[in-house]
Amino acid sequence: MLTFVDEILLLMLDDEKGSFLPIRESTMGYVLAGAVLMDLAFANRIDTDPNQLMVLDKTPIGHSPHDRILENITSSDETKDTKAWIETISREAGEIREQSLTSLVDTGILESQEEKFLWVFRARRYPTIDGRAEREVKLRITGVLLSDETPDPKDVAIICLADACNILRDVFSDREINRIRPRIDQIRKLDLIGREVSGAIQEIEQAIMAAMTHAHH
Amino acid sequence: MMNIGEEKADSVVIVAIEGRVDGLTAPELENRISEIVDRGDAQVLLDCAGMTYVSSAGLRIFLTGARKCQQNGGNLMICSLQPDCKSVIETSGFHTVIDCHDTREAALAAAS
Numbered sequence: 001m002l003t004f005v006d007e008i009l010l011l012m013l014d015d016e017k018g019s020f021l022p023i024r025e026s027t028m029g030y031v032l033a034g035a036v037l038m039d040l041a042f043a044n045r046i047d048t049d050p051n052q053l054m055v056l057d058k059t060p061i062g063h064s065p066h067d068r069i070l071e072n073i074t075s076s077d078e079t080k081d082t083k084a085w086i087e088t089i090s091r092e093a094g095e096i097r098e099q100s101l102t103s104l105v106d107t108g109i110l111e112s113q114e115e116k117f118l119w120v121f122r123a124r125r126y127p128t129i130d131g132r133a134e135r136e137v138k139l140r141i142t143g144v145l146l147s148d149e150t151p152d153p154k155d156v157a158i159i160c161l162a163d164a165c166n167i168l169r170d171v172f173s174d175r176e177i178n179r180i181r182p183r184i185d186q187i188r189k190l191d192l193i194g195r196e197v198s199g200a201i202q203e204i205e206q207a208i209m210a211a212m213t214h215a216h217h
Numbered sequence: 218m219m220n221i222g223e224e225k226a227d228s229v230v231i232v233a234i235e236g237r238v239d240g241l242t243a244p245e246l247e248n249r250i251s252e253i254v255d256r257g258d259a260q261v262l263l264d265c266a267g268m269t270y271v272s273s274a275g276l277r278i279f280l281t282g283a284r285k286c287q288q289n290g291g292n293l294m295i296c297s298l299q300p301d302c303k304s305v306i307e308t309s310g311f312h313t314v315i316d317c318h319d320t321r322e323a324a325l326a327a328a329s
Binding site: 041046047048049056150189190191193195 | 239240241271274276277280287305308309310311313314315
């Protein structure tokens with residue numbers, strides 16, 4: 001079964017080119033950190049409220065980055081809120097991403113290709129070879145956003161993550177996005193971890209905008 | 218710690234929640250809502266007058282329960298939230314997907 005980390009990475013990849021859609025590094029970090037926390041929350045290992053993140057059960061879930069992060073949260077002397085943990089975990093985003101990509105290659109969903117550019121530099125691409133998993137995720141997303149049914153909490157979580165890194169534009173046209181924006185805004189508030197991910201990304205974007213405006217003057 | 222009481226008013230099953238609804242207690246509430254819907258009662262009212270705390274895990278169960286009721290032709294409502302829990306529900310927008318009422322009477326009137 002795919003984790004939220006796996007699912008959001010599949011959505012972040014351009015299926016044919018196998019490269020990542022243009023997403024700011026800090027945004028990807030926060031989204032992957034949020035995805036790890038969502039995986040732990042849905043496995044009943046952690047729980048959250050607006051003030052703190054709590055460990056319910058320290059039993060590993062069988063995914064190495066998640067289990068290491070669960071161990072770090074368990075052994076932390078400090079009680080932190082969800083946003084603080086998202087910031088801490090986002091520093092490990094590179095490793096979280098690599099381990100998930102390896103797992104997606106091992107399960108035959110992606111293939112790993114190395115390409116050289118400018119004769120010297122190497123880059124790794126991950127074209128999709130079995131698109132069923134990604135299609136299923138997109139179907140779940142469209143099913144929720146194009147209806148007014150009460151959503152499944154798992155679908156709420158993946159919509160929060162996808163909207164936080166602005167990749168719903170890869171699922172819907174600009175016109176559709178504008179039309180369903182009220183529904184997206186309704187859904188993305190329903191998951192506390194997802195809300196904190198969006199908040200952290202917005203703060204960074206505002207800081208960048210402020211710095212750019214300041215430099216311009 | 219959480220206690221669940223159950224009674225019926227016409228076609229509505231009232232589930233009275235007392236205590237904390239968090240990651241430790243939410244599964245019990247989820248099971249209870251499932252049992253009620255599975256036996257054919259899909260009109261459920263969660264009376265939260267005695268609910269002192271709700272975490273993310275608790276909110277997820279509200280959503281799962283509401284979905285299950287809806288899929289079985291019914292509706293899940295919430296009433297009598299204490300101020301702290303009401304604030305959590307409203308901040309997270311749950312009142313836009315689940316019918317919330319100030320009192321049990323108002324919820325039952327809306328259901329009839």
